[in-house]
Amino acid sequence: MKFTFLLSVPALSVMTLAISVPLAAQPQARYTLTDLGAVGDPFSQATALNNYGLVTGVNTAADGSLHAVAWFWGTMTDISKPGLGGANSSAGAVNKFGQIAGIAETSAVDPNNENFCGFGSGHQCVAFLWDFETMTALPGLGGTNSESGWINNLGEVAGIAETAVRDKNCPTQPAANGTGPYVLDFEPVVWGPSPGELRKLPLLPADTVGMAFGINDAGQVVGVSGTCANSYLPGFAAGPHAVLWDQDGTVHLLPNLGGSNPDPAVLAVGNVAFEINNNGVIAGQSALSDNTTFHPALWQDGIVADLGVLPGDKVGAALDLNNRGEVVGASIAAPGPPNGNARAWLWRDGVMTDLNTLVPENSPLYLLTAFAINDSGEIVGFGATPSGDIHGFLATPCGNSCGSAADAGSPWATRRPALSDNARKFLLRRGLRGH
Numbered sequence: 001m002k003f004t005f006l007l008s009v010p011a012l013s014v015m016t017l018a019i020s021v022p023l024a025a026q027p028q029a030r031y032t033l034t035d036l037g038a039v040g041d042p043f044s045q046a047t048a049l050n051n052y053g054l055v056t057g058v059n060t061a062a063d064g065s066l067h068a069v070a071w072f073w074g075t076m077t078d079i080s081k082p083g084l085g086g087a088n089s090s091a092g093a094v095n096k097f098g099q100i101a102g103i104a105e106t107s108a109v110d111p112n113n114e115n116f117c118g119f120g121s122g123h124q125c126v127a128f129l130w131d132f133e134t135m136t137a138l139p140g141l142g143g144t145n146s147e148s149g150w151i152n153n154l155g156e157v158a159g160i161a162e163t164a165v166r167d168k169n170c171p172t173q174p175a176a177n178g179t180g181p182y183v184l185d186f187e188p189v190v191w192g193p194s195p196g197e198l199r200k201l202p203l204l205p206a207d208t209v210g211m212a213f214g215i216n217d218a219g220q221v222v223g224v225s226g227t228c229a230n231s232y233l234p235g236f237a238a239g240p241h242a243v244l245w246d247q248d249g250t251v252h253l254l255p256n257l258g259g260s261n262p263d264p265a266v267l268a269v270g271n272v273a274f275e276i277n278n279n280g281v282i283a284g285q286s287a288l289s290d291n292t293t294f295h296p297a298l299w300q301d302g303i304v305a306d307l308g309v310l311p312g313d314k315v316g317a318a319l320d321l322n323n324r325g326e327v328v329g330a331s332i333a334a335p336g337p338p339n340g341n342a343r344a345w346l347w348r349d350g351v352m353t354d355l356n357t358l359v360p361e362n363s364p365l366y367l368l369t370a371f372a373i374n375d376s377g378e379i380v381g382f383g384a385t386p387s388g389d390i391h392g393f394l395a396t397p398c399g400n401s402c403g404s405a406a407d408a409g410s411p412w413a414t415r416r417p418a419l420s421d422n423a424r425k426f427l428l429r430r431g432l433r434g435h
Contacts (some may be wrong), residue, residue, distance in 0.1 A: 010380055030362070032396050033394070043411060044057060046380035048372040048380065049378060050094050054094055056071075056093060059392075069091060079133075085106050086106050086168075088123075089103065100147040110205075115178060127146040127160075129191070138198070147220060149213040150275065157190065190212055201223075211231070217261060218244055218280075220280060221276070222245070225239065230270075255304045257285045258287070258288050272285050273299065277323050283321040298321075313333050316329060316345075321373065322374055326373055327348065331343045331352075346358065363391050364385065368383050369381045
């Protein structure tokens with residue numbers, strides 16, 4: 001087990017993190033794999049799941065629009081209708097009660113054409129809560145757009161909401177992932193638990209924008225603080241400062257892996273906290289000292305650990321973790337627009353393993369990104385079909401009942417399929433957008 005630590009607290013805290021992770025790695029679990037995509041669909045994506053088999057995500061409709069969907073025991077339900085009046089939507093997170101948070105377009109045209117949610121249609125996009133088969137738009141901060149992150153079991157939703165403040169420091173050109181050009185400032189928020197309830201989260205001193213992604217059942221929230229000039233919305237979200245908002249609402253800067261001034265011209269490079277479990281452990285990514293590469297990161301007790309990347313890769317992100325401390329994410333060969341060069345991974349007991357080596361060798365997908373893991377160890381994300389389309393997947397632990405697992409040297413475990421043009425377009429727009 002090897003960690004790279006960047007200390008911001010006394011050295012004794014290194015011991016705290018070190019002994020909280022088992023010293024002897026156990027054999028990695030094996031998984032069966034379910035392709036959640038429909039035959040012929042160029043793009044679907046599984047984004048989150050609860051402990052009862054309910055999976056959220058997005059699927060391509062017959063007209064080419066993207067629809068918020070949910071899968072229960074493999075059966076897909078389109079929850080986008082009647083929606084909020086627009087064509088596109090996506091379901092991003094679900095709690096144990098089946099409440100779903102996501103984003104949806106309205107019928108209104110975005111007057112600033114910011115492409116806030118990455119759908120590319122020119123319409124306003126807002127966060128929603130789906131509850132008892134009803135989709136409700138969440139309130140804003142006076143701006144045009146908003147976006148949801150995680151939802152906890154109290155019904156609180158972390159997210160991002162635009163204000164009415166026009167910021168001259170915002171970039172005048174779209175970001176590398178296609179969002180923008182930004183015009184209005186956006187701030188981290190928490191919606192709920194009461195209907196219509198909204199509270200702003202404070203930013204670090206001198207920062208002007210922020211994003212809230214993860215929230216646990218104690219009300220701790222994690223995300224990003226920065227400026228409009230150096231922070232980019234999902235997919236492939238990035239910013240200069242990963243932060244924790246504690247239960248009392250105070251904001252705390254999380255230490256980084258050396259990259260204190262990430263290059264905003266490089267797609268996804270930055271310091272981002274994506275998720276926090278009920279034990280207060282945080283998963284995300286952090287820029288290295290060259291400020292052009294980033295690694296999956298884990299924060300605990302004020303210490304950041306570099307989880308590294310899979311052999312041969314250069315960058316990566318930790319996108320979710322469960323309450324057992326198992327972490328999932330993506331490892332990528334090089335920064336820049338996606339070219340089918342990502343690999344989904346599982347980090348367990350101090351070991352990062354390519355998820356493609358833990359599924360049967362005849363599995364229907366090459367797994368590109370793992371977005372979420374529940375407390376039973378089930379994992380969801382997306383992978384590539386042999387034809388190069390993108391489909392959501394569910395990986396289920398199967399113990400000794402699995403077929404033969406693909407080994408690290410097999411063609412299935414090492415190949416990285418070329419993506420179709422449609423899949424490449426969708427992937428660039430949606431990117432590392434799990435919640």
